[in-house]
Amino acid sequence: MKTLVIGGNGFIGTNLVEALLRDGHDVRIFDRYPSRYKDPFPGVEYVVGDLGNYGEVHEALSGIDWVFHLAYTTLPQTSNDDPVYDVRSNLGDTVHLLQECRDSHIGKVIFISSGGTVYGIPNRIPIPEDHPQQPICSYGITKLAIEKYLSLFHRLWGLEYAVARISNPYxxxxxxxxxxxxxxxxxxxxxxxxxxxxxxxxxxxxxYIYIGDAVEALLKAARYQPGADDPRIFNIGxxxxxxxxxxxxxxxxxxxxxxxxxxxxxxxxxxxxxxxxxxxxxxxxxxxxxxxxxxxxxxxxxxxxxxxxx
Ligand SMILES: NC(=O)c1ccc[n+]([C@@H]2O[C@H](COP(=O)([O-])OP(=O)(O)OC[C@H]3O[C@@H](n4cnc5c(N)ncnc54)[C@H](O)[C@@H]3O)[C@@H](O)[C@H]2O)c1
The missing domain is CATH 3.90.25.10 (UDP-galactose 4-epimerase, domain 1)
Structure with a gap:
């Protein structure tokens, strides 16, 4: 598959790209910064760009089958400092990305959500996917809202997706x-x-989930072909x-x-x-x-x- 990894130069992205290459996929990385620690992978197409630049996003989607969306501008602990920024740069720019994915007929969007924040304070452990969702930080709210938009785009326009609610990768x-x-x-x-x-x-x-296990789950979520009523949201921990x-x-x-x-x-x-x-x-x-x-x-x-x- 021709795969776009948005935020592919970060911690999870670098490990994911390595796994995608092992699996035989063609990879394009879209990221605003180069990788901190890793020399460029041979054969990977690197595009420097920002999710907030809609022209760059449009071009990056050309010829793509799968989109892994890993870019996020906030962390749980920073997101409450400026919730408007969190909403604009993460929720707003991601909804725009979904519109572009719909219009470009992308095969599947795999979104990295957050198992540690979307539920808020759990009323039971371990936490299943249908546990109430009451985030206590803006980051958890925007992650959850993006999940809802993915569901909406699937319902209205058939855009296929999977959500990985990852816990604490290391x-x-x-x-x-x-x-x-x-x-x-x-x-x-x-x-x-x-x-x-x-x-x-x-x-x-x-x-705490080892990163190699987490990216294996992302690959399986991408390959999985759900029926109309099958689940598309998965806890990964x-x-x-x-x-x-x-x-x-x-x-x-x-x-x-x-x-x-x-x-x-x-x-x-x-x-x-x-x-x-x-x-x-x-x-x-x-x-x-x-x-x-x-x-x-x-x-x-x-x-x-x-x-x-x-
Ligand atoms: N690391 C964790 O503990 C954890 C846990 C659960 C979910 N997540 C989610 O997984 C994803 C990846 O996390 P990570 O730990 O690899 O983060 P990271 O910061 O190491 O990597 C994120 C990458 O996205 C890029 N990026 C950020 N905003 C961008 C934008 N607007 N346009 C283009 N590129 C942009 C950054 O340059 C960076 O290379 C994020 O969505 C994060 O919320 C992370």
């Missing part, structure tokens, strides 16, 4: 200096011999929870450097626990995570060391 290419991604940031701090900072008491529970304190203990088994932890006050955007029920993706997509946490942390540490200590 692994190779994750920016250790980012404002999100606890495992990547913790490993970066350890490699740079800085203390790890934990907001709150460290008992916040998250569902490990289906198991770990607290930050447990992650720190696991990391101590993996790294060969001292681990120092500092605790600071908790943040209002952090839900106390988020663990996804992944039974739908297992049964419908035939997907299941393969990489255990200890193995995933080993791989992540090797990558962070190659980046920071090499």
């Amino acid at each position: 692994g190779e290419q994750q920016n250790p200096h980012s404002k999100q991604g606890a495992i990547g940031v913790f490993l970066g701090n350890i490699a740079e011999r800085k203390p790890i900072t934990i907001w709150g008491d460290g008992e916040v529970v998250r569902d 490990a289906g198991r929870g770990h607290s930050l304190n447990q992650i720190v203990e696991e990391l101590k088994q993996v790294v060969d450097l001292p681990v120092e932890v500092k605790y600071t006050p908790g943040r209002p955007i952090d839900v106390p626990a988020s663990v996804l029920d992944i039974s739908r993706a297992k049964s419908v997509l035939g997907w299941a995570p393969q990489v255990e946490l200890a193995e995933g942390l080993e791989r992540s540490w090797r990558w962070v060391k190659s980046l920071i200590l090499a």
Whole structure:
């Protein structure tokens, strides 16, 4: 398939492009910045552009079968600072993208939503896809609204789509200096011999999924051909929870450097626990995570060391 990956130079995108190439697809990346850590992949077409530039988006869609939409201008913790910006640059520009996809007869749009924010504070764990959705940050609201527009475009104009509500991915290419991604940031701090900072008491529970498993789910979601009433929204996580304190203990088994932890006050955007029920993706997509946490942390540490200590 001729595949466009919007936001393909980021953490998830780089891993996804690698998997698409392994799978034999033709790839075009549309991103406003080059990859931080990865040299260009041979054979991939790179287009520098912004989702907000409608002429560039129109051109990037030419000849494309599948569109993976990964570009996002906000994070859960930054989105509440300027919700109007979040709505304009993510919701507005994505609805425009969907119009272009409809008009260009794109075969399928695969959208990366957020398993950690669309549900808000869960009333049960693990969280199934039909759990009530009450996001407590603007990012979760715009992700959810985009899901609704995908459903609308499918209903009105037959645009095919899949939504991956990814939990907390970690692994190779994750920016250790980012404002999100606890495992990547913790490993970066350890490699740079800085203390790890934990907001709150460290008992916040998250569902950490190894990036290789997450991108395999995205490929399966793209290949899946649903009937009219089949589900198109999938939780993608490990289906198991770990607290930050447990992650720190696991990391101590993996790294060969001292681990120092500092605790600071908790943040209002952090839900106390988020663990996804992944039974739908297992049964419908035939997907299941393969990489255990200890193995995933080993791989992540090797990558962070190659980046920071090499
Ligand atoms: N990393 C996570 O923990 C996580 C969890 C769930 C969902 N997601 C979602 O997955 C997607 C990818 O996340 P990531 O961690 O790879 O992020 P990332 O920041 O590493 O990559 C995003 C890429 O999109 C590009 N981009 C952003 N806005 C753009 C725009 N307007 N036009 C063109 N390019 C633009 C950036 O330059 C970057 O290369 C995002 O939609 C994110 O919300 C991420």
